[in-house]
Amino acid sequence: MKHIVRYLAIVIAGVSISVSCLAMQKDEVTLKDAFKDKFHIGVAVNIWQDNGRDEKGAQVIKDQFDAIVPENCMKSENIQPQEGKFTFDDADMFVKFGEKNKKFITGHTLIWHSQAPRWFFVDTDGKEVSREVLIERMKSHIQTLVGRYKGRVKGWDVVNEAIEDDGSFRKSPFYKIIGEDFIKLAFQFAHDADPDAELYYNDYSMSNPKKREAVINMVKKLKAEGIKIDGVGMQGHIGMDYPELDEFEKSIVDYGATGAKVMITELDLSALPTPKGRRGANISDITAYRDSLNPYKTELPDSARIVWENRYMDFFKMFLKHKDIISRVTLWGVSDKGSWKNNFPIRGRTDYPLFFDRNDEAKPIVQRLIDEAMKN
Numbered sequence: 463m464k465h466i467v468r469y470l471a472i473v474i475a476g477v478s479i480s481v482s483c484l485a486m487q488k489d490e491v492t493l494k495d496a497f498k499d500k501f502h503i504g505v506a507v508n509i510w511q512d513n514g515r516d517e518k519g520a521q522v523i524k525d526q527f528d529a530i531v532p533e534n535c536m537k538s539e540n541i542q543p544q545e546g547k548f549t550f551d552d553a554d555m556f557v558k559f560g561e562k563n564k565k566f567i568t569g570h571t572l573i574w575h576s577q578a579p580r581w582f583f584v585d586t587d588g589k590e591v592s593r594e595v596l597i598e599r600m601k602s603h604i605q606t607l608v609g610r611y612k613g614r615v616k617g618w619d620v621v622n623e624a625i626e627d628d629g630s631f632r633k634s635p636f637y638k639i640i641g642e643d644f645i646k647l648a649f650q651f652a653h654d655a656d657p658d659a660e661l662y663y664n665d666y667s668m669s670n671p672k673k674r675e676a677v678i679n680m681v682k683k684l685k686a687e688g689i690k691i692d693g694v695g696m697q698g699h700i701g702m703d704y705p706e707l708d709e710f711e712k713s714i715v716d717y718g719a720t721g722a723k724v725m726i727t728e729l730d731l732s733a734l735p736t737p738k739g740r741r742g743a744n745i746s747d748i749t750a751y752r753d754s755l756n757p758y759k760t761e762l763p764d765s766a767r768i769v770w771e772n773r774y775m776d777f778f779k780m781f782l783k784h785k786d787i788i789s790r791v792t793l794w795g796v797s798d799k800g801s802w803k804n805n806f807p808i809r810g811r812t813d814y815p816l817f818f819d820r821n822d823e824a825k826p827i828v829q830r831l832i833d834e835a836m837k838n
């Protein structure tokens with residue numbers, strides 16, 4: 463009898479401890495609570511977070527973020543690997559995950575020269591297609607994708623990375639075959655497929671003055687032509703020594719002055735040294751591995767972590783200052799273990815660019831950000 467009483471007491475104590483832990487967890491302010499009245503705080507989701515293989519990562523997304531974007535599954539090489547053969551499974555799962563967890567869902571990305579299948583630009587003999595054919599392919603791709611998720615995906619990155627750092631148009635197959643009108647057409651096709659969806663232009667190095675000027679001119683021109691463009695996405699793959707905070711701020715203000723919403727769409731702050739001449743996110747530029755550029759192979763020492771945190775805080779203080787212009791800040795991934803930055807611009811480094819560590823545990827920056835947002 464004594465044993466049973468003791469056993470019951472232990473069970474009851476255990477239950478009450480877990481109930482109080484749960485209550486604590488429930489009361490804890492999360493990122494999405496803290497930023498609720500400021501801007502969406504979003505995250506890029508990978509398929510293993512919505513297909514059940516990464517439950518811990520999925521839980522972080524559910525608890526901490528209120529907006530999601532797919533890291534890869536909506537890119538053209540994944541969703542239309544062959545002409546007319548759409549593979550919607552992963553994208554369907556992503557959208558369902560977002561709806562079930564009440565997230566603001568953004569689609570990424572409709573027209574981009576990279577991660578695009580080769581068939582898009584050539585005929586069956588491998589010859590470059592005509593302007594008319596490419597326009598037709600763009601139209602069918604955009605309308606199929608946007609149409610399928612009409613009313614569910616609330617915003618689309620319509621065109622990604624069409625402008626070079628010097629302000630000229632990127633000489634992508636879209637530009638070479640169609641001319642600069644491909645941008646206008648892409649927005650028009652997306653608008654026709656879902657008139658209520660928000661439509662964005664998204665690019666990297668957006669604080670570069672020449673690029674800023676070119677993007678502003680493009681947005682103004684599109685608007686003058688009656689094309690619906692709702693926002694400008696600044697990718698935000700930043701480092702410890704680039705970009706300059708005040709140039710980034712100037713871009714936010716100037717893009718905002720066009721009437722467009724501004725989004726920081728792909729934020730990650732590399733804690734590693736920047737290889738010379740390697741900035742932004744030009745996928746084709748992967749350089750050779752160099753040991754000196756991979757200094758924190760097992761952990762980020764506190765001294766380096768604090769400098770990294772302070773830089774993130776400087777950016778977020780600035781974002782909060784411009785919360786009237788900024789509609790969303792999205793992290794490019796949940797935790798360090800899955801970040802593309804471990805392999806870019808050099809393969810096989812150990813980087814620490816995100817808010818959650820390799821075990822999906824919140825880093826100290828999370829609480830600092832929550833406190834900062836609650837002050838504002």
Ligand code: GLA
Nearest residue numbers: 533570622666697728743802
């Ligand atoms: C660009 C793209 C993203 C992603 C990153 C690298 O920024 O817009 O979709 O591919 O490069 O991961």
